[in-house]
Amino acid sequence: xxxxxxxxAAFTLVTFVLAVLWRLGLALFRxxxxxxxxxxxxxxxxxxxxxxxxxxxxxxxxxxSRAGGTRRDEAAYAGPRIAADGTWLVQTRESLAAEKLGxxxxxxxxxxxxARRAVSLTARxxxxxxxxxxxxxxxxxxxxxxxxxxLVHGLFRGALELETPGRMLRELGGEVxxxxxxNHGGSARAKPTFGLDESLxxxxxxxxxxxxxxxxxxxxxxxxxxxxxxxxxLAAPQIPDLAGLVLDAPMDDLGATARHELATGGFWQSIRxxxxxxxxxxxxxxxxxxxxxxxxxxxxxxxxxxxxxxFIGAGRDDRMPPxxxxxxxxxxPTAPGRKELWIEPEATHGKVWLAAPEExxxxxxxxxxxxxxx
Numbered sequence: 001x002x003x004x005x006x007x008x009a010a011f012t013l014v015t016f017v018l019a020v021l022w023r024l025g026l027a028l029f030r031x032x033x034x035x036x037x038x039x040x041x042x043x044x045x046x047x048x049x050x051x052x053x054x055x056x057x058x059x060x061x062x063x064x065s066r067a068g069g070t071r072r073d074e075a076a077y078a079g080p081r082i083a084a085d086g087t088w089l090v091q092t093r094e095s096l097a098a099e100k101l102g103x104x105x106x107x108x109x110x111x112x113x114x115a116r117r118a119v120s121l122t123a124r125x126x127x128x129x130x131x132x133x134x135x136x137x138x139x140x141x142x143x144x145x146x147x148x149x150x151l152v153h154g155l156f157r158g159a160l161e162l163e164t165p166g167r168m169l170r171e172l173g174g175e176v177x178x179x180x181x182x183n184h185g186g187s188a189r190a191k192p193t194f195g196l197d198e199s200l201x202x203x204x205x206x207x208x209x210x211x212x213x214x215x216x217x218x219x220x221x222x223x224x225x226x227x228x229x230x231x232x233x234l235a236a237p238q239i240p241d242l243a244g245l246v247l248d249a250p251m252d253d254l255g256a257t258a259r260h261e262l263a264t265g266g267f268w269q270s271i272r273x274x275x276x277x278x279x280x281x282x283x284x285x286x287x288x289x290x291x292x293x294x295x296x297x298x299x300x301x302x303x304x305x306x307x308x309x310x311f312i313g314a315g316r317d318d319r320m321p322p323x324x325x326x327x328x329x330x331x332x333p334t335a336p337g338r339k340e341l342w343i344e345p346e347a348t349h350g351k352v353w354l355a356a357p358e359e360x361x362x363x364x365x366x367x368x369x370x371x372x373x374x
Contacts, residue, residue, distance in 0.1 A: 073097060230254065233247070237302035
């Protein structure tokens with residue numbers, strides 16, 4: 001409740017200070033004001049209640065509607081680093097922090113190579129995007145990868161988050177494109193829609209790969225984690241040649257996910273009714289967030305039955321809980337034998353590859369083989 005009470009008290013204090021100044025002005029001019037303080041205190045008690053139940057939730061909803069942008073400690077990320085022997089040197093938030101403090105050195109040739117992997121894309125609505133293209137370590141004799149993959153990150157993240165799954169897919173023979181959604185990384189700013197317009201970013205990445213001669217005729221894979229799964233799920237039905245889809249911590253519905261986040265303290269403190277509904281109303285009607293249109297489950301319901309699907313969940317995920325992931329998986333129209341669900345019991349949200357890296361790679365390898373046998 002402090003998350004609501006503190007700003008409500010601050011708003012109330014502003015007008016109370018003005019009331020005090022007004023009364024001082026009256027006293028200065030020797031004007032009497034019988035009952036002034038009684039009325040002022042009564043009014044401000046009422047204002048405090050209004051701020052708690054109306055003003056603060058409306059402001060919070062509007063502010064949440066503008067949420068976006070890569071975490072400050074990931075802002076320096078400049079692309080995947082590949083060593084001279086072809087090894088992907090995975091970066092982390094910790095490694096970036098060490099470099100910033102001068103505790104780690106980076107080979108200039110490797111850093112320059114990372115920057116050269118950046119590519120520019122343009123979504124259908126004109127938003128400029130940044131992505132990083134990494135070819136497979138040992139491409140076949142014809143120079144083509146076994147498959148091509150677009151990877152999509154989560155909220156407040158960027159391509160850095162995709163390094164580990166990107167490395168795994170590359171080692172399995174794929175050419176990978178690490179996409180940075182609008183408002184994140186090196187991509188341009190635009191109104192956040194939490195999956196709807198971001199699906200246009202995914203389609204732009206798909207179109208970029210399709211145009212590459214090396215990728216023609218190769219199976220197309222789409223991978224996403226957390227909020228990125230909303231954009232991927234909404235884009236997937238519009239990709240007729242999609243061969244495989246991997247969703248890690250998949251979202252089923254933006255409104256339901258937001259309510260769960262508010263109730264469980266995903267936004268710093270637990271916020272329940274009636275405040276949650278007011279916040280969501282504000283985000284939708286004042287902030288313009290298309291809450292009713294971001295329903296990834298509806299997009300997944302339109303998947304062709306032959307698309308290979310891998311769902312990954314975490315047993316201790318308080319954002320996309322296991323029961324939600326299972327329900328979404330069970331509703332897939334995917335043919336039997338072409339979809340797989342894996343819930344890692346001890347993992348947390350978006351951290352399954354850290355909790356069980358070998359099993360994560362094994363699951364991706366099985367998925368890729370199923371795609372190639374399609």
